[in-house]
Amino acid sequence: MKHLLVIFGGQSGKTRQLCEAVCAGAVAEAQDEVELRCLPAASAGLDDLLWAQGLLIGTPENFGYMAGIVKDFFDRTFYPAQDRVKGLPYAIFISAGNDGSGAARAIERIAIGYGFKPVAEPLIVKGEVTEAALTRCRELGAAMAAGLAAGVF
Numbered sequence: 090m091k092h093l094l095v096i097f098g099g100q101s102g103k104t105r106q107l108c109e110a111v112c113a114g115a116v117a118e119a120q121d122e123v124e125l126r127c128l129p130a131a132s133a134g135l136d137d138l139l140w141a142q143g144l145l146i147g148t149p150e151n152f153g154y155m156a157g158i159v160k161d162f163f164d165r166t167f168y169p170a171q172d173r174v175k176g177l178p179y180a181i182f183i184s185a186g187n188d189g190s191g192a193a194r195a196i197e198r199i200a201i202g203y204g205f206k207p208v209a210e211p212l213i214v215k216g217e218v219t220e221a222a223l224t225r226c227r228e229l230g231a232a233m234a235a236g237l238a239a240g241v242f
């Protein structure tokens with residue numbers, strides 16, 4: 090069984106909606122081969138990160154950056170995880186009002202510090218969460234789960 094960790098932040102529920110679709114996609118694709126752990130960023134910690142063989146990070150864009158609670162996850166885990174998570178495949182999904190690029194860039198920079206390996210372009214959903222957006226999220230979750238199951242990352 091491969092291990093996929095999904096963490097998310099957010100206040101008004103849109104990132105959570107994206108997260109639920111990401112997770113549904115992963116389960117639909119590979120529930121027999123991939124064990125999923127989906128956690129609010131505040132509840133996720135070092136043990137979860139070390140458990141993970143794949144990581145999906147969900148955040149709103151707040152003030153051109155990731156949610157503070159997602160940054161807090163990185164702040165808490167960076168030093169203890171250093172040199173233990175190199176090469177961890179990851180991808181990002183973002184709920185934004187009208188941009189999202191600042192949050193994506195900030196997470197990408199931090200991910201370089203950990204040595205995570207990007208395996209998909211950041212998925213940015215602007216404005217309302219439409220059915221089309223949820224489909225993209227399900228596809229992201231499915232692609233991550235399929236890649237993990239197949240051992241291609």
Ligand SMILES: Cc1cc2nc3c(=O)[nH]c(=O)nc-3n(C[C@H](O)[C@H](O)[C@H](O)COP(=O)(O)O)c2cc1C
Nearest residue numbers: 099100101102103104149151152153185186187188
């Ligand atoms: C304090 C705050 C700051 C925000 N800053 C940005 C921003 O810089 N760029 C942007 O595109 N949207 C911005 N937004 C809009 C949110 O990204 C958007 O409403 C998002 O869908 C919220 O996700 P959530 O429901 O998971 O909290 C901001 C919202 C809040 C509350």
